[in-house]
Amino acid sequence: MKKEKPFYVGWQEEMPKEHKSTVKKFIILIFIALPILAFSIIYAQRGFNNHQFELGKSTELTGIYHSSPVPVLEVLKTEMKPDLSNYVMLVGYGKLGAEGIMEDIEALKGDLDGKRVTLKGTMIYGDGKAVLELTKKTNSLITIHKDVIYPIVANKILSSNFDNVVGEIVDPKCYFGVMKPGEGKIHKSCATRCISGGIPPVFKTRNFQNENEYFILLGEKGEKINRQILDKIAEKVSISGRTEFLNGWNYLYINPETIKLIEE
Amino acid sequence: MEQIIQIAIYLDLGYLILGIVFSIFFYRKGIEKVDEVTIGSTRGFKLIVFPGVVVFWPFLLYKWMKT
Amino acid sequence: MSLNYTAVGWNKQKKQYVKILWLGILAFLIVFAALQFLLHPNISVETLIIRWSAITAFILLHIILVIGPLCRLNDRYLPLLYNRRHLGVSMFLIAAIHGVFGTIQFHALGDVNPIVSIFTSNQNYLEISNFPFQILGFCALIIFFLMAISSHDFWLKNLSPKFWKAMHMLVYVAYGLIILHVATGALQYETHLIYWIILIAGFLLVASLHIVSGIKERGNLRKTYQLQEEGFYEVCSLSDLEENCGKSVFINAENIAIFKYNGKVSAVNNICKHQMGPIGEGKIIDDCITCPWHGYQYMPENGQSPPPFKEELSTYNVRLLKDKIWVNPSPLPEGTLVKAAKIDI
Numbered sequence: 001m002k003k004e005k006p007f008y009v010g011w012q013e014e015m016p017k018e019h020k021s022t023v024k025k026f027i028i029l030i031f032i033a034l035p036i037l038a039f040s041i042i043y044a045q046r047g048f049n050n051h052q053f054e055l056g057k058s059t060e061l062t063g064i065y066h067s068s069p070v071p072v073l074e075v076l077k078t079e080m081k082p083d084l085s086n087y088v089m090l091v092g093y094g095k096l097g098a099e100g101i102m103e104d105i106e107a108l109k110g111d112l113d114g115k116r117v118t119l120k121g122t123m124i125y126g127d128g129k130a131v132l133e134l135t136k137k138t139n140s141l142i143t144i145h146k147d148v149i150y151p152i153v154a155n156k157i158l159s160s161n162f163d164n165v166v167g168e169i170v171d172p173k174c175y176f177g178v179m180k181p182g183e184g185k186i187h188k189s190c191a192t193r194c195i196s197g198g199i200p201p202v203f204k205t206r207n208f209q210n211e212n213e214y215f216i217l218l219g220e221k222g223e224k225i226n227r228q229i230l231d232k233i234a235e236k237v238s239i240s241g242r243t244e245f246l247n248g249w250n251y252l253y254i255n256p257e258t259i260k261l262i263e264e
Numbered sequence: 265m266e267q268i269i270q271i272a273i274y275l276d277l278g279y280l281i282l283g284i285v286f287s288i289f290f291y292r293k294g295i296e297k298v299d300e301v302t303i304g305s306t307r308g309f310k311l312i313v314f315p316g317v318v319v320f321w322p323f324l325l326y327k328w329m330k331t
Numbered sequence: 332m333s334l335n336y337t338a339v340g341w342n343k344q345k346k347q348y349v350k351i352l353w354l355g356i357l358a359f360l361i362v363f364a365a366l367q368f369l370l371h372p373n374i375s376v377e378t379l380i381i382r383w384s385a386i387t388a389f390i391l392l393h394i395i396l397v398i399g400p401l402c403r404l405n406d407r408y409l410p411l412l413y414n415r416r417h418l419g420v421s422m423f424l425i426a427a428i429h430g431v432f433g434t435i436q437f438h439a440l441g442d443v444n445p446i447v448s449i450f451t452s453n454q455n456y457l458e459i460s461n462f463p464f465q466i467l468g469f470c471a472l473i474i475f476f477l478m479a480i481s482s483h484d485f486w487l488k489n490l491s492p493k494f495w496k497a498m499h500m501l502v503y504v505a506y507g508l509i510i511l512h513v514a515t516g517a518l519q520y521e522t523h524l525i526y527w528i529i530l531i532a533g534f535l536l537v538a539s540l541h542i543v544s545g546i547k548e549r550g551n552l553r554k555t556y557q558l559q560e561e562g563f564y565e566v567c568s569l570s571d572l573e574e575n576c577g578k579s580v581f582i583n584a585e586n587i588a589i590f591k592y593n594g595k596v597s598a599v600n601n602i603c604k605h606q607m608g609p610i611g612e613g614k615i616i617d618d619c620i621t622c623p624w625h626g627y628q629y630m631p632e633n634g635q636s637p638p639p640f641k642e643e644l645s646t647y648n649v650r651l652l653k654d655k656i657w658v659n660p661s662p663l664p665e666g667t668l669v670k671a672a673k674i675d676i
Contacts, residue, residue: 042371
């Protein structure tokens with residue numbers, strides 16, 4: 001009698017050995033291919049910067065609160081790591097700016113501008129810049145120190161002009177540590193959300209030494225332009241305007257309508 | 265745009281809440297009328313088809329009405 | 332095809348299938364995480380999870396899509412098909428990790444609802460490289476969700492096999508969406524050529540297997556049969572059929588399965604009531620025609636599933652003239668008893 005063709009029935013306990021060997025080969029092939037695939041995918045990645053977000057770790061910083069142009073806490077240089085700026089930008093929890101929180105605190109405790117305060121939050125830092133997330137919202141204020149009022153505009157320097165400089169608008173919270181990558185297409189929606197939520201937009205560009213330079217973007221009269229630039233975020237753009245250095249950060253005053261998208 | 269999507273989300277949520285309400289009655293009475301094979305079926309089965317009952321409830325309601 | 336439903340109809344094969352599947356998924360997670368931390372120690376855990384789940388679901392989707400055509404080309408792959416729904420549900424769960432994590436990471440805790448943000452945070456609908464790729468992934472995930480929640484046989488029966496099958500064919504739409512999601516999303520940031528090679532190679536693999544198996548199937552359907560007399564067509568010789576085995580023939584748009592068994596020949600409709608499997612490629616087991624896909628059974632003379640099951644196939648009149656098999660392609664009502672043609676020895 002002719003040998004019967006092996007037939008597979010799924011609800012039986014065992015499969016014919018012919019089927020078993022084919023399926024085994026298929027599985028072995030996949031198990032060989034997967035590590036190779038994983039290696040090629042991971043090897044070819046652009047890589048990640050060493051910026052940090054100390055998620056779950058709370059830090060208390062004491063310094064002078066500057067409410068404008070954007071909320072910044074000026075901390076003693078000796079309190080910060082040597083490679084970090086002592087002008088710590090303040091941002092809110094999630095994808096929101098710090099302004100709402102600070103306004104709520106001031107509504108309860110009075111004007112804080114120029115006063116020495118201790119704030120609690122989560123540190124974000126990278127590439128020399130430091131940001132503090134006011135994780136506990138209005139409970140972020142620990143102490144208002146009762147001492148002299150310090151001058152706010154101590155370290156303003158001369159302004160210079162900026163003509164068609166190419167770079168990318170990022171949100172500093174994600175870029176300086178919360179997300180990796182915190183720039184580019186994948187992160188575009190998040191950056192849009194953050195800037196829409198009040199986190200100051202930062203223009204990232206490269207100087208002649210091929211180092212990154214960061215500029216907080218404001219309107220020509222120093223007003224917020226977060227809403228006007230939402231469709232220019234995480235794209236290659238060229239920007240013109242007037243720069244100023246104030247409270248440890250570069251500012252760039254621009255007319256948002258003059259931002260040009262650069263086609264690649 | 266934002267409003268349209270917001271409305272769509274509320275409509276979907278409403279639809280799913282109706283599905284959950286429907287599932288209460290369906291598990292009590294309807295399921296055995298719609299498909300008699302479910303008589304004596306396990307709890308695991310009822311759990312595993314639950315998301316489907318919440319989503320596909322108009323189909324089941326139609327079948328139930330026809331019986 | 333069960334007496335009453337259980338959550339999962341476990342048997343030894345199915346347990347093994349699920350065990351190997353999840354061992355593979357876990358092993359891939361370990362290898363992936365180890366390589367990431369080795370080559371890119373600065374990666375964040377969130378990014379690791381988002382990328383691992385994306386790539387794992389993407390690979391599983393390819394495996395799912397090649398199983399169908401592989402089985403049509405070679406029935407030795409059938410054990411992979413039988414429990415494919417477990418692959419599908421697992422793929423959905425991992426894709427959902429990717430979707431939920433991505434939504435929380437990039438859209439939550441902001442000034443609008445995260446779902447609204449998915450649709451509004453980037454509105455460059457008319458550009459290719461700037462296209463809001465998240466929406467494509469979101470739609471694909473909805474399709475996978477509908478497929479996953481309807482994977483139990485209860486749904487096949489109660490949504491009607493036709494609707495169920497149509498809904499599950501949306502996997503090809505979802506696959507297209509995923510290809511575009513990757514091309515307009517990750518590959519706009521990670522620009523190494525290897526990613527395009529992998530994406531296109533995967534697509535070509537899936538597409539070519541479907542085309543090759545489609546050509547093979549069409550070859551079977553193309554064969555034309557000559558009308559002889561009284562509505563009967565001559566289809567083949569007795570010697571073309573092996574004992575207890577079937578043959579599929581396509582006459583006047585009727586898809587018919589002919590079986591030879593116990594010195595008899597019968598014909599039933601070739602489309603299984605369960606998932607439209609090819610009955611004619613099945614076999615007679617315990618006096619019943621058994622579908623090769625999921626083992627649904629029918630009695631050859633009346634097309635009825637053995638009690639207590641209730642599925643019924645159409646039957647056809649069969650005649651034998653010398654050693655030639657003749658079939659009348661007008662279907663009789665489902666479950667109609669037709670006396671088998673006896674083979675004279």
